[in-house]
Amino acid sequence: MDKFDAMRVFLRVVESGTFTKASETLNLQKATVTRLVKRLEDDLATKLLNRTTRRVTVTPDGSAYYDRAVRLLADLEELENSMTGARSNPKGRLRINLPRPLAHSVVAPALPDFLARYPDIDLEIGASDTPVDLFADNVDCAIRIGTVTDQSLVARRIGLSHFELCASPDYWKKHGKPQHPSEIDLHHTVIHMISARTARPFPIIASRDGETVDIHGRKTILCNDVSTCTDLARTGLGIISGGTFMTAPLIASGELESCLALWQLPPMPVSIVYPPNRHISNKVRVFADWVIELFARHPSQQSS
Known part of the structure; x- marks a missing residue:
């Protein structure tokens, strides 16, 4: 048995979830895939996979072996590539x-x-x-x-990543656009993105000509997903500090409108x-x- 081939087969079974899918993606007979994994388990004297009629799950030993095997095969692939001219044609x-x-x-x-x-x-x-x-x-x-x-x-x-304050046209029609960032805390709802690292809202700070204003909003909506924050703004629920990667096409299509364009938000x-x-x-x-x-x-x- 080529142990490296068996390891590759084992990785594909784990990633695909079934022997059948693994055999299809590897263009091998299912019996061959099953035999290679079984022989790998015999060689290691440990059970790597729990098998059911519908799906396979990884044992604790199998999970540890998978993590190490991924790194080992990646290093092996890199070594082979460096010896075969793959620097100009990585694979x-x-x-x-x-x-x-x-x-x-x-x-x-x-x-x-x-x-x-x-x-x-x-x-x-x-x-x-x-x-x-x-x-x-x-x-x-x-x-x-x-x-x-x-x-x-x-x-x-x-x-x-640059940012801008924006909301839907319906929101601006209902609440009016602020002329100064301080007005947002008095009259507006702000949709805040929550940091995955700190579980706190990202600060929104606007600056112009040496003046700096922390924006919180009279009312707030908190969300931990950028796309959902943007969707909430599109439905007219409030103002977001949106990255221009996402807001620019929505502003171009008319789904969002920006405000306080002369004020800068830190990139x-x-x-x-x-x-x-x-x-x-x-x-x-x-x-x-x-x-x-x-x-x-x-x-x-x-x-x-």
């Missing part, structure tokens, strides 16, 4: 995680270009507003909005982060270079 699975607004508005529409350049890379994309643990979740790299505080990660700055850095491996994967390197190039030419960055 294999690349697991990335993105904030939903950037995934939807910036990265996803441009991915055909990335895959045209690197057709041998297989993407696995996660999109969420909650930062993932790159080590625990076996993610190769992630894009983060805000200051990166995790010292265990390498962070490369790729751009800025937040956008970074790509990855574990500090001694030799960065070629897949991560080309994706990082590509996404930096993507952000550099994006309209939202031209004023930064």
Whole structure:
């Protein structure tokens, strides 16, 4: 038995959830997949999977083996690639995680270009507003909005996320647009995004000509999902401090209207982060270079 082949089969069974799906994606007979996993278990003298008629689940030993095997096979793939000229043609699975607004508005529409350049890379994309643990979740790299505080990660700055105050036309028609940020605390509802790290609302601070105003709102709605915050604003429930990646197309379509355009809201850095491996994967390197190039030419960055 080629143990590395068996390990790859085991990983695919875990990721797909069934032997049948794993065999289909690997283009192998189901009996072959089953036999390889069974022989791997026999060789390790431990049970890796619990089998039912509909699905397989991972045992505690299997979960620990999966985590180590993912890293081991990634290192092996990187070693093989470095010996076979893959530096100019990287290949294999690349697991990335993105904030939903950037995934939807910036990265996803441009991915055909990335895959045209690197057709041998297989993407696995996660999109969420909650930062993932790159080590625990076996993610190769992630894009983060805000200051990166995790010292265990390498962070490369790729751009800025700018913000603007906006609400739906119906909301402005009903409540009127403020002429000064202080009016928002007297007369308006503010939809605040909650930080996944602190469980507190992100501050909204507006500045102009040396004057700074903290905006809270007469009434508040709290939400832990950026997309939902934007949807709530679109329905006319209040004002959001929205990232221009997401708000610009909604303003262009007339679903949202901005206010206090002369007041500045502090931008937040956008970074790509990855574990500090001694030799960065070629897949991560080309994706990082590509996404930096993507952000550099994006309209939202031209004023930064």
